[in-house]
Amino acid sequence: MKRLPVFIATQPAGELLQESDGECVFNYHTPLPDAFVSLTMPVRAKSYAHARLLPLFEMHLPEGYLLSVIKKHFGKLGIADDFALLSLLAPSLKGRVTLNEQAHADTAELALADVLHNTSPDLFEALVQRFALHSPLSGVQPKVLAPLLDKATLRVEDFVVKSWGPDYPHLALNEWLCMRCLLEAQVEVPEFYLSEDERFFVMRRFDLHPHGGYWGFADFCVLQAKSRDEKYTGSYEQLAKSIVQFVSPAHRQPAMTQFFKALLLNQWLQNGDAHLKNFGVLYSSLSDVRLAPIYDVVCTTAYIRRDMQALTLRGTKRFVSPAQMRRFGIEACGLTPRQLERAMYECVQGLAWLVSATADLLDGSGEASRTAMLAHINRLAQRGLEAHAQMPG
Structure with a gap:
């Protein structure tokens, strides 16, 4: 045993x-x-x-790129199962x-600024070699959890550093644009950065409690008693019910508004990877549970043109119209008409920022794959604005 x-x-x-x-x-x-x-x-x-x-406990297991790195370098230790x-x-x-009673005293060999302004082509590989076993991160994207010194606060904190490969070119820029769109729409997101050379998307760990220690965190695979292999099963309606079930009454209305806005922007940005592990809750006690900041938002159709939603919404995995999202907001999220209009207006502000930002980036020179990704996101954002403008009322 x-x-x-x-x-x-x-x-x-x-x-x-x-x-x-x-x-x-x-x-x-x-x-x-x-x-x-x-x-x-x-x-x-x-x-x-x-x-x-x-x-x-399965929630902590790495997947995809990190898992392959760990198996390659530590397979001789006998990783027989989960x-x-x-x-x-x-x-x-x-x-x-x-799973360890010892407190962790982190030391950082790099500062956050060193990653954001780095010119070494080998930095990410060095971070992976050093911190692969310290990175309980799911998802297939190359990423690592690294302790970095934030010179603004003079504290060593954990940051998720994401890179990209040839299958998903310029994914860091893609994610930065999508996450910034959510931020402009007043959706709560973690603190994040894009490196100067656009190689890395860097996100501060968001479960640190402001008074010390950690918030509890659970993704919706855990809350719905599903394994990571089932993260693409179910519906966003069921996810909304889980939010109602677990989030404390005092935090429920803001949580449902945030969830609705995230889903609406996922429609317009065509994010086909908003699965159960990409939503979660933070809690300090049984009576203090809130929706976690929204994370891992990318435009997946920039790479998989016929991609669909991760879960069903109103009975389909196809991306749905603003009118269908309006019904979802009222029926599944319990928003009042006034709350709904305010949420949609804020999302439109996020899209307007995205149209302008991608247009500015398209003015510069760059690789064909970068230009194609930016043009695709720009078209989606413009289409979202037009669809909203054509809605009655």
Whole structure:
């Protein structure tokens, strides 16, 4: 039997075990109700059992590029299954829930400015080699979680550094434009940057609590008790119901407005990767749960022209019209007509910024693939503005 101790803020909470048949079991060691490890796993005497790694712990496993790097460099250690991979990552996991009782004292060899203004072609590979085992990040995009010194605050903090390969050229610029569009639409997003050479999209870790320690975080695969293989299953209507179920009443209306605006902009930007792992909640207690900032927004049809939505919306995976989104906002998100109009107006402001920004970037010289991506996003943004302008009322 394999075992991993589980801690909350360095205090013992329970133990995760793997039976010989692969079944995983979690047992609490504490009777304190506030010592829960997940919103979906309240403290109880009875064990939590799952045929595979429980969703809470599976959430920490890397996917895609990072997983391939770890298997390549650490495969000789025997990564037989997800439990073994989690055990390999355990010493470096950070957050409200950890698998290591020791506090982490980060040191940074690089500053945030060094990444944003770097000219070395080997920087990303060096970061991956150094921090791959410290990066519990899902998704197929090349990325790494690295401690960087923020010279503005004189603090070492974790940043997600994303790069891109030939399959998705200029993905960092794509994501920066889309995320900036959301920011201009007054959607809550993490702090993010684009490197000077457009090679890296850099995002500050957003689960640090302002009073110290970490917020709890759970994505909607965890909240809907689904494995990462099921992240493309279900509907946005079901996701809206999960927000109502888990987000505290005091934070629910802002959460539904933010969710609606994110989905509306996903329609206009044609983001086909807004799956269950790309939405989540932050919590400090059972009574303080809020929607996490929106992250991982890109225009996927810049690379996959016939791409569709990750989940169904109003019964289809095709991108839908503003009129259908208006009905979704009222029926699924519970917005009043006035709240809906305000949210759509703010999204239009984001699109207007995007039209102007992409037009400015198209004035400069650049690779054909960069020009094509910018032109595609510019057309989508203009089309969104036109579609909204043609709506009755």
